[in-house]
Amino acid sequence: MTNIKLKELRAEIDRLDAELLSVLEKRIAIVGDIAAAKSDDGKAIAFRPGREASVLRNILHKHSSKLPDTVIAAIWRELIAAVGGLQKPYSVSITAPDKSVGYWDLARFHFGSATPMTLHQLPSVVLRDVSENPSVLGVLPWLSRERDTWWEHLAQGGDNVPKILAALPFLDNPSGEFEDLNSLVIGQAEPEPSGDDISLIVAVTSAEVSRARLNEHLETTGLNGFCADSRSPAIEEGDWLHLLEIPEFIAEDDPRLSAFHELLGENVIKIVILGAYAVPMKS
Ligand SMILES: O=C(O)C(=O)C[C@]1(C(=O)O)C=C[C@@H](O)C=C1
Incomplete structure (x- = not known):
């Protein structure tokens, strides 16, 4: 040339x-x-995870250049995360029990270079940060990691108890070194639908209920989900917690939830929606 x-x-x-x-x-x-x-809207942060997921899906669907999807996603993530911060400043509190670099990396990719982030070893510290400050988002390891019981705290429900709002990574990165790691984002905000979502719900019961029974009741009510985990009470006479994964966005007033409540009968103490996240994309 x-x-x-x-x-x-x-x-x-x-x-x-x-x-x-x-x-x-x-x-x-x-x-x-x-x-x-x-x-x-009375919200302390501008973060709208459902809208963010649909913007990303739309862009990645349209893009046709030779650049890998992850590069396009990184450009838009930088932009969206910073635009959120310009509206209302926020920070991110991350738990990284092990492979710290990987969790940090997931959060940095999603929340961009300018968002303040802090790293902590214990989920309890992140839960406290988020519960005390509505402008803090928390990043916690995926629910199914054996020793992580942080979702039990969310199952209390009520004011100031954070909700699950998003899952990371939104787009997998096959060239990433820690691609096996997954996290959930929590905050003092209401989850919102993105068009393709998974809801996480906890059924609190006073006695043991088998997963098979829970799955059967979910099917009967048309919730189409499954029981992903059950925790026996830590103390005698304590409550049983059943984590349910439902492949759609479930609103608080969904009649199927009350039907499910009724089917569980007198054993059920309460049903709490932990939150929802946009189904991640494959690159
Ligand atoms: O649509 C909004 O509510 C915005 O604030 C804009 C925007 C974006 O840059 O696209 C930024 C932050 C929100 O979390 C979602 C989307």
Whole structure:
């Protein structure tokens, strides 16, 4: 390639960069209007996980360049995470019992380079951070990791008890070194539907109920989920906790929940929606 040709191509890159920057600045400039439109929602953070998931799905569906999906996702994640922070500053508190770098990496990819993040060994510290401060999001290891019982805390339900809002990674990265790690994002916000979601619900019972029975009741009520985990009481006379995974967004007033409650009969103490997350994408 001649030097003249290279010069021309670089001039074209400069022109496109200027165009890109101008479009980017237009997207960022509407942040004030977005914040104003949300001003009466009473929420401490601008984070809208359902909307974020649909923006990402839309972009990744449309993109057709040679760049890997993960690069496109990283560009949009940087943008979305920063736009959220411009509306209302937030920070992220991460639990990393082991493989710390991997959990940090998952959170950094999702929340971008400018979001303040802190790392902690114990889930209890992250739960405290999030419960005490509505502008803090928590990142916790996936529920099924044996020693992690943090979701039992969420099962208390009630004010200030955080909800599950998202799952990480949203897009898997086959070139990532810690691709086997998965996390859940919690915060003092209401989960919202993205169009393709999984809800996590806990049924608290006073006596043992088999997984087979729970699955049968779920099927009867049309909830189509399954019992992913059951915890026996730590103390005598304590409650049983059953973690249910439902492959759709379930609202608090879903009549199928009350039907399920009724089928469980007098054993059931309460049913608590822990939250929901957008089904992650495959690159
Ligand atoms: O749509 C919104 O509510 C926005 O604040 C915009 C935006 C985005 O940049 O697309 C940013 C943060 C939200 O979590 C979701 C989406």
